[in-house]
Amino acid sequence: MRSVVVIGGGIVGLAVAAELAARGDRVTVLEKEGRWGAHQTGHNSNVVHAGLYYRPGSLKARMSVAGNASMIAFAREHGVPVEVCGKLVVATSDDELPRLHDLAARAEANGVPAKLISAAEALEHEPEVACVAALRVESTGIIDYPAVCAALVRSLDGHDLRLHSPALAIRTTGAAVEVATPQGVVRADVLVNCAGLHSDRIARLAGLSPAARIVPFRGEYYELRRTDLVRGLIYPVPDPTLPFLGVHLTRMLDGSVHCGPNAVLALRREGYRWRDVSLTDVADVARFPGAWRLARRYARTGVEEVLRSVSRKRFAASLARLVPAVREDDLVRAESGVRAQAMLPDGSLVDDFLIETADRQVHVLNAPSPAATGSLEIAKHVADRLG
Numbered sequence: 001m002r003s004v005v006v007i008g009g010g011i012v013g014l015a016v017a018a019e020l021a022a023r024g025d026r027v028t029v030l031e032k033e034g035r036w037g038a039h040q041t042g043h044n045s046n047v048v049h050a051g052l053y054y055r056p057g058s059l060k061a062r063m064s065v066a067g068n069a070s071m072i073a074f075a076r077e078h079g080v081p082v083e084v085c086g087k088l089v090v091a092t093s094d095d096e097l098p099r100l101h102d103l104a105a106r107a108e109a110n111g112v113p114a115k116l117i118s119a120a121e122a123l124e125h126e127p128e129v130a131c132v133a134a135l136r137v138e139s140t141g142i143i144d145y146p147a148v149c150a151a152l153v154r155s156l157d158g159h160d161l162r163l164h165s166p167a168l169a170i171r172t173t174g175a176a177v178e179v180a181t182p183q184g185v186v187r188a189d190v191l192v193n194c195a196g197l198h199s200d201r202i203a204r205l206a207g208l209s210p211a212a213r214i215v216p217f218r219g220e221y222y223e224l225r226r227t228d229l230v231r232g233l234i235y236p237v238p239d240p241t242l243p244f245l246g247v248h249l250t251r252m253l254d255g256s257v258h259c260g261p262n263a264v265l266a267l268r269r270e271g272y273r274w275r276d277v278s279l280t281d282v283a284d285v286a287r288f289p290g291a292w293r294l295a296r297r298y299a300r301t302g303v304e305e306v307l308r309s310v311s312r313k314r315f316a317a318s319l320a321r322l323v324p325a326v327r328e329d330d331l332v333r334a335e336s337g338v339r340a341q342a343m344l345p346d347g348s349l350v351d352d353f354l355i356e357t358a359d360r361q362v363h364v365l366n367a368p369s370p371a372a373t374g375s376l377e378i379a380k381h382v383a384d385r386l387g
Contacts, residue, residue: 001024001025001026002024002025002026002189002190003025003026003027003028003187003188003189003190004017004020004025004026004027004028004188004189004190004191004192004386005027005028005029005030005177005179005186005188005190005191005192006020006027006028006029006030006191006192006194007030007167007179007191007192007193007194007195007202008029008030008031008193008194008195008196008199008202009029009030009031009033009036009037009038009149009161009163010036010037010038010039010040010041010149010194010196011037011041011145011148011149011152011371011372011375012194012196012364012367012371012372012375012378012379013029013031013192013194013195014029014036014037014149014152014153014156015152015375015376015378015379016192016194016364016378016379016382016383017029017152017156017159017161018152018155018156018379019376019379019380019382019383020192020379020383020386021155021156021159022155023383026159026160027156027159027160028159028160028161028162028186028188029156029159029160029161029162030162030165030166030167030179030181030186031161031162031163031164031165032164032165032166032167033163033164034163034164035163036146036149036150036153036163037145037146037149039196039197039270039338040196040197040337040338040339040340040368040371040372041145041146041149041372042145042146043272043335043336043337043338044145044337044369044372045221045250045258045260045261045337046142046143046144046145046250046252046253047140047141047142047143047233047250047373048067048068048071048072048082048084048140048141048142048143048373049064049067049068049140049369049370049373050064050065050068050087050107050112050113050114050137050138050139050140051064051065051067051068051110051111051112051370051373052089052103052106052107052110052112052114052135052137053103053106053238053245054106054110054352054370055351055352056106056109056110058351058352058353059352059353059355059381060351060352060353060370060374061110062377063353063370063373063374063377063378063381064110064370064373064374065110065111065112066374066377067370067373067374067375067376067377067378068139068140068141068373070376070377071143071148071372071373071374071375071376072084072141072143074148074151074376075143075148078148078151078154079151080143080144080147080148080151081143081144081147081253082141082142082143082144083141083142083143083253084138084139084140084141085140085141085142085232085233085251086125086136086137086138086139086140086232086233087136087137087140087232087233087234087235088122088125088126088129088131088134088135088136088137088232088233088234088235089103089134089135089137089235089236089237090122090129090130090131090133090134090135090234090235090236090237090322091131091132091133091134091237092130092131092132092236092237092321092322093132094132096132096237097132097133099237099238099239099240100116100133100134100135100237101116103135103237103238104116104135107135107137112137112139113137113138113139114135114136114137114138115135115136115138116133116134116135116136117133117134117135117136118133118134119131119132119133119134121134121136122134122136125231125232126230126231126232126234126323127231128229128230128323128324128325129234129322129323130321130322130323130324131322140233142233142250142251142252142253143253144253145372148372148375162181162183164182165181165182165183166181166182167179167180167181167195167202167205168180168181168182169205170191170202170205170206170207172191172206172207172359172360172361176188176189176360177189177190177191177206177360177361179191189360190360190361190362190386191206191360191361191362192361192362192363192364192382192386193206193361193362193363193364193365194364194367196340196367197214197216197269197270197338197340198214198269199214199340199363199364199365199366199367200212200213200214200342200365201214202363203356203363203365206358206361206363207358208356208358208361208363210356210363210365211344211345212342212343212344212350212354212365212366213284213288213290213342213343213344213345214269214340214341214342214343215265215285215288215290215291215294215341215342215343216265216266216268216269216270216271216281216338216339216340216341217244217263217264217265217266217338217339217341218261218263218264218265218266218271218272218336218337218338218339219260219261219262219263219336219337219338219339220260220261220262220264220309220315220333220336221258221259221260221261221333221334221335221336221337222258222259222260222312222315222331222332222333222334223256223257223258223259223331223332223333223334224249224256224257224258224259224326224330224331224332225329225330225331225332226325226326226330227251227255227256227257229257229323229325229326229330230249230250230251230257230323231251232251233248233249233250233251234248234249234322234323235248236248236321236322242298242301244263246318247259247260247261247262247308247315247318247319248260248322249319249322249323258334259315259319259326259331260315260334261336261337262305262308262309262315263305263339264302264305264306264309265285265291265302266281266338267281267282268281268282269281269338269340270338271338272335272336272337272338273336274309288343288345289345289347290343290344290345290346290347290348291343291347292347293345293346293347294343294347294348294349296347297347312328312331312333313328315331316328316330316331319331339368339369340366340367340368341366341368342354342365342366350365350366352366353366353367353371353374353378354366354367355378355381355382355385357385362382362385362386364378364382
């Protein structure tokens with residue numbers, strides 16, 4: 001029986017562990033926090049994405065579309081709350097219509113069930129929305145990803161699951177991989193790095209020199225007091241010249257409505273508030289040329305995102321483009337998330353999932369959204385890479 005050590009106890013790490021265990025491996029999972037799914041998994045919008053945004057043929061496209069089906073099936077099998085509610089992507093002006101049609105074509109290329117509808121038809125789904133046309137995406141859902149993690153942990157009964165166990169050092173010998181932790185050394189035949197916000201650092205600990213660097217972006221959310229304004233999910237048409245989707249509205253399983261996220265540089269890899277600052281993490285970003293090149297390329301957008309971060313009025317105005325009835329007083333600050341975004345030295349964001357292999361090692365180096373949706377598919381891909 002082969003032994004595998006998985007570093008990272010978020011949804012991707014746990015899914016990888018469960019897949020390897022199902023294939024007959026003996027698995028150890030190392031998680032530095034005191035609970036599973038403590039960071040990206042536990043601080044996201046809980047959307048089961050359909051897969052319409054991503055380049056056809058890319059890992060994101062394939063794993064999101066397949067992951068939509070496998071994640072919903074997993075939830076139903078394991079009693080995890082899930083609702084396939086669909087969503088609207090809305091064009092709020094005529095100049096957005098070409099991008100909406102391009103998005104519909106991409107959805108068709110990726111095999112995503114989506115239909116262009118009129119403004120009147122959009123109002124049948126979302127009576128408060130403002131648009132000139134919309135794309136109705138039927139397979140988008142809402143789920144409880146922490147509950148998915150709990151189900152994955154239950155499926156790993158009998159394996160070695162360790163909380164409070166950060167990886168301090170990694171050494172590969174001819175016969176094994178050794179990972180030093182505060183509790184001692186873990187020895188395994190192979191290693192899988194699913195460390196999310198710290199995946200590049202773990203790769204360097206293991207002897208790799210990845211070109212991509214994790215740069216953390218905080219996504220801030222509000223909750224909407226007037227939950228009657230939104231029935232499901234309302235998204236803007238993404239601007240292909242910008243790196244992120246833009247703020248949107250999402251009805252959660254408990255009936256609350258989350259608004260966001262924006263995207264601002266986090267001053268700590270796990271920096272959920274402006275006052276969360278790590279000098280080490282700030283210095284890492286400051287020394288990385290890609291961060292400065294990205295900042296120059298999107299200087300105006302970056303300033304707008306910071307202003308929206310500190311101004312609830314600006315945040316509300318962004319939402320009011322989609323739902324005009326939203327007012328500043330309707331918004332209540334909610335928990336933020338931090339996106340582990342891989343960036344290259346030229347300042348470009350790594351667009352696809354990035355998975356690299358080395359001797360006795362597989363490293364998941366870029367797995368932001370829709371990684372939670374595609375986590376079961378990422379797990380199969382990683383397991384296939386290990387052979």
